[in-house]
Amino acid sequence: MAKFDVAVIGAGAAGMMCAATAAQRGLRVVLIDHATKLAEKIRISGGGRCNFTNVNAGPANFLSENPHFCKSALSRYTPADFVALVKKHRIGYHEKHRGQLFCDDSAEQIIEMLKDECAGGDVHWRMPCKVESLEQTAEGFVLETDSGSIEAPSVVIATGGLSIPKIGATDFGYRIAAQFDLRMVEPRPALVPLTFDAEQWAPFVEMSGIALEVDVETGSLKGRNPTGGRFREDLLFTHRGLSGPAILQISSYWQPGTPIVINLLPELDLAATLIEGKGTIKKQLGNVLSQWLPARLAEGLLLAHGFALDARLADMPDAQLRKLGAAINQWSLTPNGSEGYKKAEVTRGGIDTRELSQQTMMATKVPGLYFIGEAVDVTGWLGGYNFQWAWASGVAAGLAV
Missing domain, CATH: 2.40.30.10 (Translation factors)
Structure with missing residues (x-):
């Protein structure tokens, strides 16, 4: 059985950000995703140029049944912090309508940047890899996957919502929440015609x-x-x-x-x-x-x-x-x-944030289990806000695990 300090399930925006943050703290991290192509939602975003944040992003730009929840993570990892990372990797960008920031070239640059950040912490990859079960043990968790068993004291669920099933969206995160008796806010399509x-x-x-x-x-x-x-x-x-x-x-x-x-x-x-x-x-x-x-x-x-x-x-x-x-x-x-999930840019609803710590993103009644990104009931406006939530929640969990 492979042993890690942290297992992150979902290699999208939030998952890669979390894995890189945790791994660069010296933790042994495995990043798991069922898809054959990495981070498709990043790749198709912003017309292929990735509207990676918004300079105006703040709590007022997000919807949630618990509207104060997002304040902690957003205040600790701001758009300026992500821009600094983009500059570090020498990615050209420009500002468009209402504070939206886009790559000058391609969304692929953001994916490569996140991969490089993961490499900087020696993140271990399992992709494509399907998680078949997640069980809590006295030491943490055991994940049974189609690539073998994995043991870790901390598990981060970064599997997104139901939006755009053709690029791999599933209800995995919601099933894990149900397994551990965590409340849900009913999911529905958002940012949709x-x-x-x-x-x-x-x-x-x-x-x-x-x-x-x-x-x-x-x-x-x-x-x-x-x-x-x-x-x-x-x-x-x-x-x-x-x-x-x-x-x-x-x-x-x-x-x-x-x-x-x-x-x-x-x-x-x-x-x-x-x-x-x-x-x-x-x-x-x-x-x-x-x-x-x-x-x-x-x-x-x-x-x-x-x-x-x-x-x-x-x-x-x-x-x-x-x-x-x-x-x-x-x-x-x-x-x-x-037009439903097939055209929705994001999913509104998800894991009820009243089940999570706003500082760490950990489920308060399941020590070691974290939920980040779109899986959580925090939904941003159109224009780079949802990516900023992915970065901020990923960093919050990455610093806490």
């Missing part, structure tokens, strides 16, 4: 491919503990519904059966502008709206809300213009679901 009933969406199918910047919100934004979110980002019409950064962001907050509210012209009070222009603008309503919206979208919105395309602005009652203004500045529609 939203879909609509075919009949409801029929007027907008031909809008597919149209993109524009919008404000989008959902849930309650009022009170001491608001449940909703609000974002200004680009929206994209698809054949089945809505996508783009605005929708991916709001999908993490959206609850089934509730509407989302979209302001298609966030810089314009449409009703007031149309009423003010009645006396001077002689154009048809569709032509007027096309000043601010793509023509196809303007026509589709007018038809969907019962307005005639050839109606002249000057002939429209103020009440009708207010109705049109509300339809565009406060377009409320209720999704029937999402």
Whole structure:
């Protein structure tokens, strides 16, 4: 039986970060993954350039049933710390929209960097290697794998969530949590396109491919503990519904059966502008709206809300213009679901953080068992935040094991 100080299961962002951190402290670490290709989620991220962190990352950018949990790890390993590591490995990077940092060249550079960091601590690899069982013993844990038995006093679960099964996502971490009677927050797809009933969406199918910047919100934004979110980002019409950064962001907050509210012209009070222009603008309503919206979208919105395309602005009652203004500045529609895990960038929910130490990521009632990364009920916004949680939680566990 092979003996190690630490066994890390899952060689993605969090797992490699944890393994490297622990191994560079002088511990004997084995890193196990069932996949044949390493870190596919890193490789495909950011359009192949890996949006590896966000300079603005902080607790306010994360969702959890226990929102204070992430503060400790995020404060002890910051975006500046990861940037320092990127610079150490001489990887060129650049900042894009809203603090997002990307590799100049390729996501492969981040994978190679993490491999080099693991090599710096002489991490032992088992890949591809399937863990068939994990049992607690008096000395720690025994892992039975298809490459033989492994014994370790500490085990770190870094197997991610259910998102993108075609690149290897499984429920392994959740099964381990159930085995040790750890509570779960129900997992669901997040950062995912939203879909609509075919009949409801029929007027907008031909809008597919149209993109524009919008404000989008959902849930309650009022009170001491608001449940909703609000974002200004680009929206994209698809054949089945809505996508783009605005929708991916709001999908993490959206609850089934509730509407989302979209302001298609966030810089314009449409009703007031149309009423003010009645006396001077002689154009048809569709032509007027096309000043601010793509023509196809303007026509589709007018038809969907019962307005005639050839109606002249000057002939429209103020009440009708207010109705049109509300339809565009406060377009409320209720999704029937999402594109699911196959298109979700992350999984919301997971291991209930109230079962874990926020300093060490260890399960408080299972000494030596740790959970990090996406397996845990901490979900970041779109834009590098989830990678920052992977790095920070991986380092927290790597320093603690």
